[in-house]
Amino acid sequence: MVIVSYKRKKCIGCNYCVEQAAAYWRMSKRDGKSVLLGAEEKKGMHTVRLENEALEMNEAAAVACPVNIIKVKLV
Numbered sequence: 001m002v003i004v005s006y007k008r009k010k011c012i013g014c015n016y017c018v019e020q021a022a023a024y025w026r027m028s029k030r031d032g033k034s035v036l037l038g039a040e041e042k043k044g045m046h047t048v049r050l051e052n053e054a055l056e057m058n059e060a061a062a063v064a065c066p067v068n069i070i071k072v073k074l075v
């Protein structure tokens, strides 16, 4: 299982996470920030549990994110 989380408030809307992991991320037309698909929000952290196959792409998104708000953990 992979846990992906991010601090959405700090997103600058650069789209890099979508470019790296389009199956898991979208850009919001409403506020220009990214959306982690299926994530639940708790105290500003948006978190989703995914299958292991999601690891590589989301790690690439985490590395690409210029404000370093994406965390990926294998559990």
Ligand code: SF4
Pocket: 006, 010, 011, 012, 013, 014, 015, 016, 017, 018, 033, 034, 061, 064, 065, 066, 067, 068, 069, 070
């Ligand atoms: S890479 Fe980071 S800053 Fe850029 S859209 Fe994704 S979460 Fe936001």
